[in-house]
Amino acid sequence: MAVMRNFLLWCSDNPTLRNKIPQLSFVQQALKRFMPGEEINDAITASKEFSDIGIPSILTRLGEDLKNLSEADEVTDHYLSVIDKIAEENLDIEISLKLTQLGFSLSEEKTFENFDKIAERAEKLNIIVWIDMEGSQYTQRTINFYKRLKQKRSNIGLCLQSYLFSSHQDLNDLLEVTPNIRLVKGAYKEPHDIALRDKFRVDENYLDLSKKMLEASNKDGNRMVFGTHDLKLIEAIKKEADILNYPQGKLEFHMLYGIKTNAQKQLVKNGNKVRVLISYGKLWYPWYMRRLAERPANVIFVLKNLFSK
Numbered sequence: 221m222a223v224m225r226n227f228l229l230w231c232s233d234n235p236t237l238r239n240k241i242p243q244l245s246f247v248q249q250a251l252k253r254f255m256p257g258e259e260i261n262d263a264i265t266a267s268k269e270f271s272d273i274g275i276p277s278i279l280t281r282l283g284e285d286l287k288n289l290s291e292a293d294e295v296t297d298h299y300l301s302v303i304d305k306i307a308e309e310n311l312d313i314e315i316s317l318k319l320t321q322l323g324f325s326l327s328e329e330k331t332f333e334n335f336d337k338i339a340e341r342a343e344k345l346n347i348i349v350w351i352d353m354e355g356s357q358y359t360q361r362t363i364n365f366y367k368r369l370k371q372k373r374s375n376i377g378l379c380l381q382s383y384l385f386s387s388h389q390d391l392n393d394l395l396e397v398t399p400n401i402r403l404v405k406g407a408y409k410e411p412h413d414i415a416l417r418d419k420f421r422v423d424e425n426y427l428d429l430s431k432k433m434l435e436a437s438n439k440d441g442n443r444m445v446f447g448t449h450d451l452k453l454i455e456a457i458k459k460e461a462d463i464l465n466y467p468q469g470k471l472e473f474h475m476l477y478g479i480k481t482n483a484q485k486q487l488v489k490n491g492n493k494v495r496v497l498i499s500y501g502k503l504w505y506p507w508y509m510r511r512l513a514e515r516p517a518n519v520i521f522v523l524k525n526l527f528s529k
């Protein structure tokens with residue numbers, strides 16, 4: 221399993237495969253399981269369908285690691301237009317994006333300027349903008365960026381990854397600014413000295429961090445969210461929330477489009493909050509490879525599409 225995961229994560233970074241694989245029609249076919257389509261309207265349509273069953277959404281246009289800063293302006297304009305659309309149609313949709321999609325690896329100031337434009341427009345409409353957490357080379361810089369922006373904007377949230385050894389320290393550090401946090405396990409290929417490898421320990425760390433987050437939210441009222449499809453872990457977090465008298469209606473889970481949809485519905489039925497993260501866009505390759513790496517059995521699903529042609 222670990223070998224397959226590492227291979228798929230290696231593929232996600234490989235420039236040749238990044239050009240070739242998205243052109244294969246059986247891969248495009250298999251992708252539909254995780255993505256309603258490449259266009260914003262595909263994502264909005266899916267979002268309305270989820271909204272009809274009581275699950276609001278978060279939208280993200282795929283793309284990362286820009287090589288040219290001029291592309292960052294296009295990405296910014298795109299998100300501004302999405303926010304306008306959300307407002308026009310009065311939809312309950314939040315936004316999530318990666319800083320490298322706004323040129324973080326090229327210019328931090330330009331990224332700040334662009335992100336702030338998006339956050340400002342969203343703030344007027346009470347829309348939260350979430351910052352995804354990328355590979356560990358960006359962790360500390362992303363936390364610093366978040367803390368700086370949090371002085372200006374209240375409507376921003378940040379993702380933290382439980383596989384990182386630094387996650388407890390990072391959380392403590394962030395608690396100083398009453399953050400909104402979405403905790404995930406972590407999806408990147410990280411070295412041994414930076415990240416836990418063993419699933420049991422990643423899960424254990426996730427639960428420890430969850431406790432701290434719930435306590436902080438009880439104290440300061442900030443929004444703490446659990447981004448996971450791990451049903452055992454979700455049960456453990458619910459138990460912890462009960463012990464801490466954390467209101468059931470405030471306990472919030474985020475999951476990805478196409479994964480554990482029945483569990484999403486069940487959580488809503490039980491009175492918890494759920495949001496579904498819907499991805500769209502043409503630059504889906506590295507993101508899709510990370511989804512395959514999370515569950516290598518997904519590769520069989522892709523191959524079935526090859527043989528069903």
Ligand SMILES: Cc1cc2nc3c(=O)[nH]c(=O)nc-3n(C[C@H](O)[C@H](O)[C@H](O)COP(=O)(O)OP(=O)(O)OC[C@H]3O[C@@H](n4cnc5c(N)ncnc54)[C@H](O)[C@@H]3O)c2cc1C
Pocket residue numbers: 351352353354379381404405406407408447448449450451474475476479480497510511512514515518
């Ligand atoms: C809302 C949200 C936002 C995220 N944002 C980030 C981010 O910013 N940075 C980051 O590094 N990671 C992010 N991730 C990904 C995350 O780090 C994990 O890689 C991913 O969620 C899988 O972990 P899990 O918690 O679901 O637990 P796992 O133990 O991996 O999975 C639990 C169960 O869920 C199902 N499952 C999980 N993944 C898949 C899949 N791909 N296909 C089919 N079934 C699956 C399987 O049944 C599996 O047994 C995000 C995840 C979510 C839900």
